[in-house]
Amino acid sequence: MTTIEVTRNGSPSKKLVIGTVRPRQFLDSLKKTIFVVGSALVIFAAARNSVTWHLQRFWGASGNFWEKRWQDIYDSFDGNHHNLGVWGTNLLALVVFWFFNLFFFVIDLFGKPECLLKYKIQQDRNVPVDREKFKAALKQVLFNQTVVNVPLSYVWAHLLIWRGMKFDASDLPAFHWVLFELTIFILVEEFMFYYSHR
Secondary structure, eight states, X not given: OEEEEEEETTEEEEEEEESOOHHHHHHHHXXXXXXXXHXXXXXXXXXXXXXXXXXXXXXXXXXXXXXXXXXXXXXXXXXXXXXXXXXXXXXXXXXXXXXHHHHHHHHHHHOOSGGGGGGOSSTTSSSSOOHHHHHHHHHHHHHIIIXXXXXXXXXXXXXXXXXXXXXXXXXXXXXXXXXXXXXHHHHHHHHHHHHHOO
């Protein structure tokens, strides 16, 4: 940051500060993130035993249910790890994406239900959405989901199988490990998404 004194008739009149405050904003944001995550970890550590006990009871009661559902999916692909890794992964991503986003497509295209438009972040823009822009975006999404994702899934599935990954129900991770990985991946994804879209 640079400070320049502006003078009039030989006497300083005001200081002009030139520079950016982005490093300070980043540090402030980092401090807040550390505070929130640190607080959550302290609370989780303090309540870990009771939370673990309750979650184990839930997992124990429903564990067989989830193992059976996974075994059903595994059996529907005839135990073929390649097909499960490529087509199962893409099918799941497509179903989840389109199930949740069709609702938003209806709101954006038709502006209805109007009671939900007040929750739109940019209320004054793209209401209703330009049909040509929407078609272009839709084509891009379908291209990415088919032409990009399927070949990448093919490569990843082969790589994972080559590294020894198994898909059957006997190799499902322990409940504690699922919670740990889910927590870490959610935090990493949120952090990366936020800072990559600033």
